[in-house]
Amino acid sequence: MASSTLICDTEPWKDLKNHVQEIKKTHLRDLMSDTDRCQSMMVEFDGILLDYSRQNATLKTMDKLYQLAEAAQLNNKINRMYNGEKINSTENRSVLHVALRAPRDAAINSDGKNVVPEVWKVLDKIKEFSETIRSGSWVGATGKVLKDVVAVGIGGSFLGPLFVHTALQTDLEAIECARGRQLRFLANVDPIDVAKSITGLNPETTLVVVVSKTFTTAETMLNARTLREWISTALGPSAVAKHMVAVSTNLTLVEKFGIDPNNAFAFWDWVGGRYSVCSAVGVLPLSLQYGFSVVEKYGNFLLFLFTCYHFQLLRSVPEFIVRHGIILKFLKGAWSIDQHFISAPYEKNIPVLLGLLSIWNVSFLGHPARVSMESNGKGVSIDGVPLPFEAGEIDFGEPGTNGQHSFYQLIHQGRVIPCDFIGVVKSQQPVYLKGEVVSNHDELMSNFFAQPDALAVGKTFSGNRPSLSLLLPSLNAYNIGQLLAIYEHRIAVEGFIWGINSFDQWGVELGKSLATQVRKQLHASRMKREPIEGFNFSTTTLLTRYLEENTKLNRAVDATDDNSNIPLVNLYQEKFKVDPWVLLETIREFMVDLVVCGHPSALWLYNNTASSTDGISGLSLEKIRGFPWFDCQRNLAAICAVCLDGVHKGERSRNFSICKHVFHARCIDLWLVRRLTCPTCRSPFKMEPV
Numbered sequence: 001m002a003s004s005t006l007i008c009d010t011e012p013w014k015d016l017k018n019h020v021q022e023i024k025k026t027h028l029r030d031l032m033s034d035t036d037r038c039q040s041m042m043v044e045f046d047g048i049l050l051d052y053s054r055q056n057a058t059l060k061t062m063d064k065l066y067q068l069a070e071a072a073q074l075n076n077k078i079n080r081m082y083n084g085e086k087i088n089s090t091e092n093r094s095v096l097h098v099a100l101r102a103p104r105d106a107a108i109n110s111d112g113k114n115v116v117p118e119v120w121k122v123l124d125k126i127k128e129f130s131e132t133i134r135s136g137s138w139v140g141a142t143g144k145v146l147k148d149v150v151a152v153g154i155g156g157s158f159l160g161p162l163f164v165h166t167a168l169q170t171d172l173e174a175i176e177c178a179r180g181r182q183l184r185f186l187a188n189v190d191p192i193d194v195a196k197s198i199t200g201l202n203p204e205t206t207l208v209v210v211v212s213k214t215f216t217t218a219e220t221m222l223n224a225r226t227l228r229e230w231i232s233t234a235l236g237p238s239a240v241a242k243h244m245v246a247v248s249t250n251l252t253l254v255e256k257f258g259i260d261p262n263n264a265f266a267f268w269d270w271v272g273g274r275y276s277v278c279s280a281v282g283v284l285p286l287s288l289q290y291g292f293s294v295v296e297k298y299g300n301f302l303l304f305l306f307t308c309y310h311f312q313l314l315r316s317v318p319e320f321i322v323r324h325g326i327i328l329k330f331l332k333g334a335w336s337i338d339q340h341f342i343s344a345p346y347e348k349n350i351p352v353l354l355g356l357l358s359i360w361n362v363s364f365l366g367h368p369a370r371v372s373m374e375s376n377g378k379g380v381s382i383d384g385v386p387l388p389f390e391a392g393e394i395d396f397g398e399p400g401t402n403g404q405h406s407f408y409q410l411i412h413q414g415r416v417i418p419c420d421f422i423g424v425v426k427s428q429q430p431v432y433l434k435g436e437v438v439s440n441h442d443e444l445m446s447n448f449f450a451q452p453d454a455l456a457v458g459k460t461f462s463g464n465r466p467s468l469s470l471l472l473p474s475l476n477a478y479n480i481g482q483l484l485a486i487y488e489h490r491i492a493v494e495g496f497i498w499g500i501n502s503f504d505q506w507g508v509e510l511g512k513s514l515a516t517q518v519r520k521q522l523h524a525s526r527m528k529r530e531p532i533e534g535f536n537f538s539t540t541t542l543l544t545r546y547l548e549e550n551t552k553l554n555r556a557v558d559a560t561d562d563n564s565n566i567p568l569v570n571l572y573q574e575k576f577k578v579d580p581w582v583l584l585e586t587i588r589e590f591m592v593d594l595v596v597c598g599h600p601s602a603l604w605l606y607n608n609t610a611s612s613t614d615g616i617s618g619l620s621l622e623k624i625r626g627f628p629w630f631d632c633q634r635n636l637a638a639i640c641a642v643c644l645d646g647v648h649k650g651e652r653s654r655n656f657s658i659c660k661h662v663f664h665a666r667c668i669d670l671w672l673v674r675r676l677t678c679p680t681c682r683s684p685f686k687m688e689p690v
């Protein structure tokens with residue numbers, strides 16, 4: 001098929017279109033009673049069993065789908081991907097995430113160069129670094145062991161590692177390896193997420209890993225700067241070098257940020273963000289948590305081998321003495337599927353079957369199947385021709401039986417949504433209570449087996465709802481790697497057949513650039529009072545409302561403010577073209593100066609401005625002056641809840657005697673004029689007088 005020909009113009013596509021009517025006359029209830037058909041729709045590979053008998057498909061359908069794969073030159077495209085050809089044509093890049101899990105001796109080329117040695121160079125560096133951290137040879141700025149990790153990143157620099165961590169954290173072996181350590185993620189730019197990610201953590205024992213392919217993603221960089229502030233406020237700016245490392249392809253920006261490039265872990269342009277979990281993106285945080293590998297005890301022989309390795313008499317430590325730790329197992333699992341994907345015939349190839357069935361459901365039966373949404377949510381072919389058929393899927397799901405008690409109802413009787421059920425034979429946490437009919441895991445799995453039949457067969461309602469089941473032996477690191485690779489490759493199959501580029505994301509890029517425009521506008525409107533321009537009516541209205549309400553909110557919490565002052569502020573702005581916030585800040589500083597020097601005009605100002613309250617009463621300035629203060633001897637870990645800035649060395653501060661919260665004197669004094677509660681915890685005001 002010439003690349004500019006759409007797949008829907010091929011004979012196999014048209015043939016499948018005609019076949020739809022035939023399939024619509026069948027019902028899964030009947031299809032399921034054909035044992036030979038069901039038997040033929042089961043495939044096994046490396047411990048995984050795929051059962052796709054509950055698809056609205058016959059063996060004839062499958063044959064037609066294989067012909068479609070041929071017409072799309074699926075095998076050829078898979079080979080081109082593995083050969084490092086630049087199949088991501090819009091970005092002129094190879095797509096080589098398979099190289100990330102290739103064994104040391106494999107050869108996979110990009111631009112005529114074998115990339116596997118580079119991959120292992122980084123893996124070795126991660127291994128060494130994670131062992132240094134885990135063993136305590138690398139300590140934080142105050143000499144404490146770094147036992148907690150916050151990985152800052154978003155999209156592909158977050159979701160893959162989160163998936164693996166979520167699956168691993170209940171695995172018994174993984175629990176053992178992670179004992180005493182915590183791995184947290186910070187992705188969303190909402191300050192609430194920042195707070196959640198560091199709540200209960202001590203900066204002295206925390207390592208922050210900034211994960212960003214480009215090192216320019218706005219959310220990640222702001223979150224990274226926020227955590228950098230958290231560390232340097234608590235431990236001083238020089239602590240950043242000990243407490244922050246990075247994963248990126250952009251080592252120049254890493255250095256500019258203040259992270260030592262020696263503590264940066266590289267990856268490459270040929271790794272797409274959402275396919276990067278097997279690179280340092282996932283492997284570094286996961287190795288810090290679970291350990292890269294475990295070395296078997298071979299006594300003196302081992303010592304001898306390591307010495308040889310150290311003096312470069314050996315190229316590597318032989319594989320047989322390194323027991324595969326969690327991370328190596330994970331990579332091996334993924335590599336096992338990579339081999340299967342490139343070598344198994346269509347009818348035995350799990351990712352190919354999943355991809356073909358997805359295409360069947362989405363483009364022929366019109367079901368909004370689960371989708372690999374960032375990859376295949378596209379409306380044009382790889383050559384830019386608009387697609388005259390539906391591509392892409394909508395992915396959602398829930399662990400265990402949660403979905404059954406919520407959205408499954410829709411799937412049973414509402415829209416037809418093809419489902420994948422993924423189950424395991426052996427639970428990570430087996431429980432069998434005395435007197436119970438079945439174990440807890442059996443209870444869970446009863447639903448795993450029952451739901452697909454309920455969907456297929458129905459009762460008083462129609463049934464005939466397609467699903468497939470994947471049964472894995474267990475959910476250990478190896479199987480997690482397999483599962484990841486199956487779904488990665490399923491996406492590629494879909495994209496190859498639909499003729500789209502699964503490896504770019506122009507829609508997402510558009511969202512990013514529009515957010516940049518909004519960010520600039522917010523800054524200009526707040527700081528320079530510039531009018532909102534360049535947006536449509538609706539966005540302008542929303543932005544105006546947001547800015548107005550936000551301004552009111554800020555004024556309400558500002559201790560110096562009072563509604564009666566607002567017209568005055570506006571007046572000043574109109575008359576003198578002064579930004580009201582600059583003005584307020586000036587007034588605030590002026591008042592602080594007055595309070596500090598004890599000038600009588602402070603009392604006058606207090607009586608005539610701040611104390612003209614709407615029923616909220618605070619303390620007189622004289623009383624406030626009677627409370628103890630101290631000049632900070634060092635940067636404190638605390639954040640002053642009034643101004644949200646750190647409490648730095650040399651700044652005059654006060655603390656509440658009950659809750660011990662600390663604030664800048666200049667902030668808390670003006671707060672106390674209006675309110676008698678702690679700004680942080682709202683506990684009643686009590687400060688012992690001098």
Ligand SMILES: O=P(O)(O)OC[C@H]1O[C@](O)(CO)[C@@H](O)[C@@H]1O
Pocket residue numbers: 154155156157211212213214215216217220272273274505508509
């Ligand atoms: O790793 P980066 O460069 O910070 O990008 C984050 C994510 O943003 C995207 O580019 C778009 O969502 C993803 O592909 C990527 O994983």
